[in-house]
Amino acid sequence: MMDVARNDAGDLVTIEMIRGQALPxxxxxxxxxxxxxxxxxxxxxxxxxxKVMAAHFAARHAPGCDSSSEHSEDQPGDAGHQVDQGLRPVRWKMRLGESGQSQGPDGRHRPDDNATGNKTRRRRANAANGLEDTADDKSFSTLLLNILAKKIPASLELxxxxxxxxxxxxLIVGAANADKATYTDRWIILWGLVKEVRTSGYGSLILKLKxxxxxxxxxxxxxxMNRLGIDSSTNLVGRHVxxxxxxxxxxxxxxxxxxxxxxxxFNPRLRRARPTAP
Ligand SMILES: [Zn+2]
Incomplete structure (x- = not known):
């Protein structure tokens, strides 16, 4: 089900936070x-x-919304408890853009889907991974707000x-726990609060985390940077990333x-850059 909403101020709100409020x-x-x-x-x-169904959020989502694929799994008779999904793992397939190269620097496609290259990536549906293909489709933005709202399903797979x-x-590591002794050369999802933004010698942004x-x-x-329309002047300090x-x-x-x-x-999110109208 849909676990997290936001209010007019942009703050994340869970169903538990609504309980007891006179006026939601x-x-x-x-x-x-x-x-x-x-x-x-x-x-x-x-x-x-x-008394028969767990409280939840509902919305008429815009097409393609990554919060709309969460169907309620509540069982009749469940009086407001989270319903365990049993042995079936909850699996989210993370949305990635199409900005990645589809072939290697030598012009050939990579031969092995399971080997992650440094410069090359491609995606394809694989019928052998049936469950993977039926996984809920999620953006990193939505993953972040679920982390912040402490709404990551138990035994979630990504x-x-x-x-x-x-x-x-x-896979998910908070900045405070991301020590190099443990994580050097590992592929992880890192999150934290931006405390400072610097520019590298190559013009990239370096986000220092609290x-x-x-x-x-x-x-x-x-x-x-171009995709998100950000540069060193963008106000990123104080956002989660x-x-x-x-x-x-x-x-x-x-x-x-x-x-x-x-x-x-980022949370609060940044609008992606889009071409200006002629
Ligand atoms: Zn939606």
Whole structure:
């Protein structure tokens, strides 16, 4: 079901936060549309006092909203408890853009879908991975707001590109825990609060994170800067950020995660850059 909504101020709101309020606030869907915009549909509160169904949010989502694929799994007779889904793992397939190259630098397609290359990636549906293909489609933006609202389903698995499903609990690392002794050269999802933005010698943005272990930062390359319409003048300090990439410790000993493809999102979200009308 839909776990997180936002209010007019942009704060994330869960169903538990609604309980006991005399007048529920106006709520909106913070889910992401395929183009990167927020869904923004009006959210309604259902079954808040029901004896037969768990309270939940509902909305008439815009097409492609990544919060709309969450069907209610409530069982009759459940009086407001979260319903365990049993042995079936909850699996989210993370949305990635099409900015990645579809072939290697030598012009050939990679021969092995399960081997993650440094510069090459492609995606394809694989009927052998049936469950993977039926996984809910989620943006990194929505993953971040579920983390912030502490609404990550137990035993959640994530599918990123052509990688096999991985437990979210081992893949997602908060900045405070992202020490280099544990994570160097590992592919992780790193999240934290932006405390400072610097520019690298190559024009990339370096996002310094609050209370980050070993001062690990997130490196945003120009492709992602252009995609999100951000530069060193954009006000990113105070936003939460999430990124997927490889934890790298170069010779200069400044640990960082380089954003892979477009696996980068902020909360509050940034509008993606779009061509200006002629
Ligand atoms: Zn929506």
């Amino acid at each position: 606030p106006a709520l909106w869907c913070p889910g992401e549309l395929p183009g990167g915009d927020e869904c923004g549909a009006k959210v309604q509160i259902k079954a808040l006092n029901s 599918v990123i590109g052509t990688r096999p499903p991985e437990l979210a609990s081992s 209370r980050a272990a070993d001062d690990v930062a997130i490196l945003v390359d120009k492709t992602n 999430i990124a997927f990439g490889k934890y790298t410790v170069p010779d200069s000993d400044r640990p960082h995660l380089r954003v892979e493809i477009d696996a980068l999102a």
